Amino acid sequence: MKHLTHLCLIVLLEFTSLLSFAQLPRLDKTRTAPTMMVDGKPFLILGGELHNSTGSDKVALRAALKEIKSYHLNTVLAYAYWEMIEPVEGQFNFELVDDLLKSAKEENLKVVLVWFGSWKSTASSYVPEWVKTNPKRFPRYTLADGKTLEMLSAFSDENRNADAKAYTALMQHLKETDTQHTVIMTQVENEPGCFDNYRDLSPAAQKVWQSAMPSDMVNYLKANKGKLFPALEKAWADNGYKAKGTWEEVLGKSTEQGEYKFYTEELFMAYHYAKYLNYIAAEGRKKLDLPTFCNGWLYNKRGFYPHGTINPHVLDAYRAGGTALDFYSPNVYTTDYDELFTNYTLGGNTLFVPESMLVPAGALYSIGAFNALGFAPFGIDGERTKSKENAVHLGILTATNKTLANMTGLITSNYASPKMRGVYINATKKEHKVELGDYQLTASSSTERGGFSLDFGKSLEKVGKPQAPATSDAAPATPAPFGSVPKGIGAAIVLQNGTDEFYVVGYGVKLNFALKEGIKFEHLGFVSIEEGTFDNEKFVSHKRWNGDEQKASLPDTQLTILKIKLYRN
Template sequence: MVNVAVVIILLLPGVALSAAPPDASMPHLAQRHGAIQLIVGGQPFLMRAGELENSSASSLPYLDTLWPRLEAMHFNAVIAPVYWNLIEPQQGRFDFSTVDGLIEGARAHDMRLVLLWFGSWKNSMSSYVPAWVKRGASRYPRARRSDGTPMEILSALDQANLQADSAAFVALMKHLKQTDGQRHTVVMVQVENEVGMIPEARDHGPLADAAFHAPVPKALTDYLSKHKENLAPELEAAWRAHGFKTGADWEDTFGAGERTDELFTAWTEGRYTGEVAAAGKAVYPLPMYVNAALIRPGKRPGEYPSGGPLPHLFDVWRAAAPAVDFLAPDIYFPNFTEWGEKYALRGEPFFIPETGRVSGAQMGANGLHAYAQWNAMGYSPYAPEFLSPHDARAVGQAYDVVEQLTPLILAHQGSGKMVGMLPRTHFDGSVDLEPQSFVFGDYKVVASFRKPGSTSIGAKVDADASATHGGLIIQVGPNDFWFAGTGITVYFEPSGKGRSAVGIESIWEGRFIDGRWIAGREMNGDDTNQGRHLSLPDDEFSIRRVTLYHYH
């Protein structure tokens, strides 16, 4: 245990996302050929990650049992918590043994780390604050319900809470700089975890009530005024309905009700989180993000974590927390593509730090789509250590394919020459298996998620559908493509008008070994239905090299 003196550093103006730090070898975000990528050691780094279950990183002996299993799934990165209560058991006295053990384990297994700061809030609650904070409620006040009842949630309006959290986070970042500032095992940090207020839409403590009835902070209304033409529709409508007021309290500015309560929570918890991030960045400027718990249909603020970094609150979070580099979704709902599209915004970093509640094969298919379609810098199933053997094999097989294709994926993100293939699934679990079409120069590529019926006499006409579909396409030349995925049949047509047709010159299976393509079988004859299509087989993830041609 060491005694560490900490200076709290106030929030500073944000820095452009693509700006490299003074030491360009440090992990940072940079825009390359239309995509924002994570740069590690001067090179783009594509994370094949998994986020450990909340308690796994609290025991180094337990962690030792996990590394081989994560290696077997082809991980190159692990997302793991750092627990405030464990690193600062006594105020001002720090114990980084769990952090150091985590870093040593990652290095021994050639993996990078994304650290989760379990500070003031984890899934809205303050369960990871130290005992001296939990027992010191008079000094570290809690948020309160509308009836005055205190909750196990630190108030975001209290400076003592902010100072204690910031001091611990600064100590962590200082320690990382000292122990990892050359090796860069830790490449990114998540600040807090699934911030938001439950079971009510806002804090009703005395400090919160006073702030709610005071003028909306000028920093927020200035930001909204500057971005008035591009605000979230719900926010813009509420502000417009009250005359785009500035200098008035929250209800006079946006109206009375739980939606305004949620805007207030987004500002107050976003500001708090942003100041913690800024203090840590001033010591050691790793990329930092905040993750979001998403919304079930029909739920109201407080029934989900009110005020979190959700799409209808992006504007408030951007104004409140400029030191936070990006906002990331934890996608556990079936409508994976719908939520991904809300966060994968042009010109912004994209990362899925948590996902799950589907089969391992579907997690793999979703990942391929995210890397290709949304330029994801990383993808991460939650609690991979608890996957069934079957699901672990499926995730590992998908990550094996991603590992082989990583140079191609990184080179083509943002280029317009790479797309993801994934059927849309709705929240109720129903799946749209309609074919999807993509145009690459002279070719139209049609991805079908149903097996073609056999052409044999007497065979049934109805096409079967497999349980899992997903993959990617990369065009590397006018007639040359890479396909990868599972459960997809691909047809080829000319993209323009005319009397020409498209033929398959060749399809090869194979693997990349040490970056070199080693061809296996040529897939022809029955394997292409006599030259009619490409098949990415069910129940496995595979790569195909395809060359096409036109004929008349």
């Protein structure tokens, strides 16, 4: 009897433990598109990332979280610093992490915990003193002249294992203490890569470079033949689709020629960064199986970017390097969203924007058109965020966060659905056409005068259709300084709620509704245009637009939510 009681107690404890983690945050890949699940329900990450050093000051951190909660964020991207967690090898201090989670819970915020370990914007500035001061034990990235950088080499097991040990200790600590799952996801490292060279030339790296391409990379190429990034597909094809040999024997010589300079070397480094990152992530997930990712600094044709970092042209190499990371993300300091978001979703990569300029259009478009898990402007706790220059955009972002939080189920249930579309315009992209059901919608700038919000079709054939405003042939405006918000931007999420009924959430765009070619009708018109809000997944009407305001034109100074019903006969 005593033995049976003891056995029942063990079973009860195990069951209690399972219940505790039954609602572990996860990425549900069984739905129409990968969906973040928190507390068992779909979750949009309406986030903001702190400045890098905020988390090292408890008072500043608490004040920042209290303030940013007013922006209707539900998630903060904050940091765990290796140098402060393990100042002495083998001795761990999680005081700052504990304070972060306590403060976040007080503000009802979830946390994406960013691990500043081996690399932060390429540099190893967050490694502990005992790592920095012992380059013999912890080797560094080496240049052609033999000089080394303050950057741990990805080809050292000692580097990788020391990082993984600290990260795993952090994940074990979260498992033991974060029972309410305030941390919903982790980012392992930040922007690996190197500005100074395309390839690590340390002795260990040289040996690997001269060896055969690893089998998992070869197998990835073979499994994805015809679906690889175009430049990689071409490089492999031009070299005869070889399936064995060194990297250059399989993919061709690494030279300055072509759009992507020293491309084979960049792919080589990307693959080995991925192996390093995925090893650390896998070790951590053995302790606490949270969704995990890493981010990259954007490629630019001038060559000023960390070579080998996470970018579309090397994303295949990252994906070949392991599966412990769920996806790879861009840091979005551009508004050329179409090419960027398209390329970061190639091969089924899930889109999440962990860093961005303060441009609400990025949130609306990435979520509405690319099924993004969420969006987070960087430096959300900074004075620049609250500046006069950013006042309008901060107001729109705040309203966007509040609205999308009340539409999460509606939006996530329409991921990858023909009933949801995102539209986006900017200074050089004057219009954006999408199709929903029987309709073709054309988005243009709401600040330009002229035109109606309907293509009246046959009802105006005898008097002529309204003319669209003329487009300018002027040269594009000079790009705005880094981090500042460009002008002339607008975006919206459009959801079809019925055959002739739509919800629109956005700003700065005017929508023209037309029936698709071939659909017969005599008259097309508005039944109603209602302005309102969303509350717990339901539209609440506050105002009816008619007369001079009977048009789907959303001002560029505020977020507008509309319910539009049309008729045709």
